[in-house]
Amino acid sequence: MKAILTALFFIIFTQLSSAQGNTDTASSKKISKAEQELLDLSKLKWQWMSDKNVDKLGHFFHEKSVFVHMGGSWGKEQEVNVIKSGGIWYKKADIQEASVNIIGNTAIVLNKITLLAVVGGNEVTNPFMVTEVYVKEGDEWKLGSLSFTKLLTP
Template identity: 75%
Template sequence: MNIQSKILGSLFILMASSAFAQTSDADQEVAKLSKDKWQWMADKNVAKLDDLFDDKSVFVHMGGSWGKERELEVIKSGGIHYKKADVHEVSVQIIDNTAIVLNRITLLAVVGGNEVTNPFIVTEVYVKQNGKWKMGSLSFTRTMGPPAQEQPKN
């Protein structure tokens, strides 16, 4: 193997590891934002959510779908109080400036004055605009039966 091949090989490895690190950092950034969002929803922190939700964002629930303003009003008024989201699994896929987050959760919520617990797979779509992640969509899909058991922590 000549010196040029060794240099090119080393450069390729360096570029590949750099790209991986950037993807990994972005994955972590979006996963943290998703986690923070669950807490903001539980706290009814509409100021943080207003900043996170894009003006064109859409929300899909078991009872219907609507836009940003209605979602913020539902949260603020307590029409849906997202009391606690137990997040069992999170995956993040980034495609260019779009991040798709899947959360498998058990959600404890108060809906119309009734406390309910439901297992969901929640799909979140974020778009990076001017260096900042904005939520474009949040969709709840109720799963059939109880959620899978969490693995014991070591």
């Protein structure tokens, strides 16, 4: 009986050690030029939002884009107006993880971030998983959807 328990322990320990060694498959995967372009574009978007650069954002957001926040959802025009007026000021997005999946002319970028923002005059910090959906029109990627999911743990 002792030999069986020892063997089971060894098998479980070996499996756990093996699984822990492969927890970060996204970072070990070689990314393509298009994937890197999207990750760079996503990062640039956060900077434009921080800078309140509504001219670049207005061009970058698809005409039919949608934005999902903790307090509601709306389209391109309202998002640009919210940024321009300072209703939401995306001061700093600290990106902990980022990944991209391209499916034809659509790309999905996931960003795990800690967002420092000013909302309604109050400075807040929240951990989010942000889903960004991009569509390729001609040679340009346009942001079609930006959705914030608040994480329970930072």
